[in-house]
Amino acid sequence: MVFLFLSGLVLLFIVAPLAGMFLNTSAGQYADTLTDPTVMRSIRLTLLSSLAGTLIFGIAAIPLAYLLARKDFFLKGLVNGLVDLPVVIPHSAAGIAILGVVSRGTLLGKAGEAAGITFVGGVAGIVLAMAFVSIPFLINAARDGFAAVPEKLEKAALNLGASPWRVFFTVSLPLARRSVVSGLIMMWARGLSEFGAVIIIAYHPMITPVLIWERFTSFGLAYARPVAAVFVMVCLAVFVLMRLLSKNHLHVRN
Amino acid sequence: MLEIKDIGIRLGDFALEEVSLQLAPGDYLALLGVSGAGKTVLLEVLAGLVKPQHGQIKWNGHDITLARIQQRPVGLVYQDLSLFPHLDVYSNIAYALKVRRLPKAEIASQVEVLAKETGVSHLLPRFPGTLSGGEAQRVALARTLAAEPAILLLDEPLANLDAKLKGELRGLLRQINRSGKTIIHVTHDFMEAATLANKVAVIEKGRLAQFGTPEEVFRHPKSEFVARFSGIKNIFPCRTEPMPGLQGLQKATINPNCALAFLGPEEHTQGFVMIPQEDILLSQNPIESSAVNQFQGVVKESYISGAGMELLIDAGFEVVVSVSRLSFEKMALMPGKNVWVSFKASAVRFLAD
Structure with missing residues (x-):
């Protein structure tokens, strides 16, 4: 009974502020927001930047997750800790750290400039900041997924003559897919919501969390709330859709 | 190789x-x-x-x-x-x-x-x-x-x-x-x-x-x-056939000169018969008993096994038999001794191929 009460309290704590936000926004405000090109542009930018970060860094993060799950090596504990680092440091600090690496005077900054990529105040910087803070979600989920694949199945595939490369793509990755996809979704979702690290690297072009903050500080709560409500709904809708898609897909196979 | x-x-x-x-x-x-x-x-x-x-x-x-x-x-x-x-x-x-x-x-x-x-x-x-x-x-x-x-x-x-x-x-x-x-x-x-x-x-x-x-x-x-x-040492590949007139009994031919009877389904097939060594009786003369299988043989080897003795007997097929030391001494079961080997058809286990 006590457990039920406490559980209810926690759920209420999560749902009530969001519900309040949705209910305090009128239909007219929703309509205005949805037709505001600035808002729409920022939502598109946010969704795509996070997606790009997830896909680009995911390609490297998945092999790392596999190594962490399968191999024992010197200082593995340290590497596991490093992976979690972006979760525990303040994100503004993460932004400062990334800025130190990509600002104009640095090697990476110069290289980017030469290639026509602007990190500071550019989409590339946003992608980098989003990926930095969200990559632990993918690595951890994928590592747990790979660890749950029986090593025997990989050995069986080797015994059938397959190369380690082929074993990874035909046995390990398909069997860990549920966790890997779930990790990708988590990483993407976490990237969408990033504010602290992004605002330090790129105030413009404006992603939605920055836009919400800008409207709040410049015009007040009433102007920030509709944007926040719309953005939360978009995030929820995409999140639920992706979950359903990945689940259905797996269901058919099994 | x-x-x-x-x-x-x-x-x-x-x-x-x-x-x-x-x-x-x-x-x-x-x-x-x-x-x-x-x-x-x-x-x-x-x-x-x-x-x-x-x-x-x-x-x-x-x-x-x-x-x-x-x-x-x-x-x-x-x-x-x-x-x-x-x-x-x-x-x-x-x-x-x-x-x-x-x-x-x-x-x-x-x-x-x-x-x-x-x-x-x-x-x-x-x-x-x-x-x-x-x-x-x-x-x-x-x-x-x-x-x-x-x-x-x-x-x-x-x-x-x-x-x-x-x-x-x-x-x-x-x-x-x-x-x-x-x-x-x-x-x-x-x-x-x-x-x-x-x-x-x-x-x-x-x-x-x-x-x-x-x-x-x-x-x-x-x-x-x-x-x-x-455990079981007496295991022989065999061909089986029904024994006409003897209901339920099957004949297992284990070599050209030797066949034994066991209980099993009536069919022609191949497989293995096993005779647990503790189910085999040794006697100096043929005996009247319920044992359908009775063969004359000669002791080829004897050796100590645990508390008793094990004998290898050539009865047309090589069969290992366990006896107590007392019986071994009483019957003087030294190599070369002639004995009769008998066991019941129901003691024989059959494993189809």
């Missing part, structure tokens, strides 16, 4: 020591031992899943001791089968063929042949999770055969199957062996070993306790462990 020389490996508390044996192409080796004796470890060493700390493995003269898993001439069927759960039966069997990058049509026809040979043609679209134990066992066998290994390693392939399936699978294994494939079959069941293998290796606590033909190992165990482990 497979040569295993002085293989040794230490894994925690367990150690495999100085295991050496040689197999010719087409040999069927039963690797016998209680669980935890090191049989599976030896298979894993052969398959390259664990690296031995010393010793050498040679196949046709080539050293394969440290060869990569995927480059060895061995196919391993795990005890738990380890079928790929995300692939259907067709794709499981086709796995090794796809590795070899065969054309699609070629893969399809080879899978068809393998599936037919192992009796799983009707299961091709199914997923491993939906198969029964016997079906999964056959699929695992087909999947490994697709890689065309020169040596087939089987870890307890008949465990967890019911008697009928065991019989069917034994037939299949024998057929595969007859086609020329070398088989190493790990088991803790001496009956399996006796009915399939032409070579038997007994592993005890990580050491090779004995290696030889089944006759040598079962009839002349070198250690008490082997003797106690194998």
Whole structure:
């Protein structure tokens, strides 16, 4: 009974502020927001930047997750800790750290400039900041997924003559897919919501969390709330859709 | 020719020591031992899943001791089968063929042949999770055969199957062996070993306790462990036929001059008969009793076994009999002594091929 009460309290704590936000926004405000090109542009930018970060860094993060799950090596504990680092440091600090690496005077900054990529105040910087803070979600989920694949199945595939490369793509990755996809979704979702690290690297072009903050500080709560409500709904809708898609897909196979 | 020389490996508390044996192409080796004796470890060493700390493995003269898993001439069927759960039966069997990058049509026809040979043609679209134990066992066998290994390693392939399936699978294994494939079959069941293998290796606590033909190992165990482990020494291949007029009795011909009676279904078939040595009675003269089987023979060897004696008697077939020391002395059962051997038809156990 006590457990039920406490559980209810926690759920209420999560749902009530969001519900309040949705209910305090009128239909007219929703309509205005949805037709505001600035808002729409920022939502598109946010969704795509996070997606790009997830896909680009995911390609490297998945092999790392596999190594962490399968191999024992010197200082593995340290590497596991490093992976979690972006979760525990303040994100503004993460932004400062990334800025130190990509600002104009640095090697990476110069290289980017030469290639026509602007990190500071550019989409590339946003992608980098989003990926930095969200990559632990993918690595951890994928590592747990790979660890749950029986090593025997990989050995069986080797015994059938397959190369380690082929074993990874035909046995390990398909069997860990549920966790890997779930990790990708988590990483993407976490990237969408990033504010602290992004605002330090790129105030413009404006992603939605920055836009919400800008409207709040410049015009007040009433102007920030509709944007926040719309953005939360978009995030929820995409999140639920992706979950359903990945689940259905797996269901058919099994 | 497979040569295993002085293989040794230490894994925690367990150690495999100085295991050496040689197999010719087409040999069927039963690797016998209680669980935890090191049989599976030896298979894993052969398959390259664990690296031995010393010793050498040679196949046709080539050293394969440290060869990569995927480059060895061995196919391993795990005890738990380890079928790929995300692939259907067709794709499981086709796995090794796809590795070899065969054309699609070629893969399809080879899978068809393998599936037919192992009796799983009707299961091709199914997923491993939906198969029964016997079906999964056959699929695992087909999947490994697709890689065309020169040596087939089987870890307890008949465990967890019911008697009928065991019989069917034994037939299949024998057929595969007859086609020329070398088989190493790990088991803790001496009956399996006796009915399939032409070579038997007994592993005890990580050491090779004995290696030889089944006759040598079962009839002349070198250690008490082997003797106690194998248990039944009187095991004979035979042909059976009904005995007209004697209801329920079957005749088992074990050599051209010798046949015995046992209780079993009336049919012509092949298999093995076993006579537990403690169910055999020895007497100096023929006796009137309920024992249908009575043979005259001569004591060939006698040796101490535990608290009693074991005698090897030639009664047209070599049979091992246990007696107490008291009986041994009273009847003066020294080699050369003429005796009568008798046992009931119901004491004879029959195992169909």
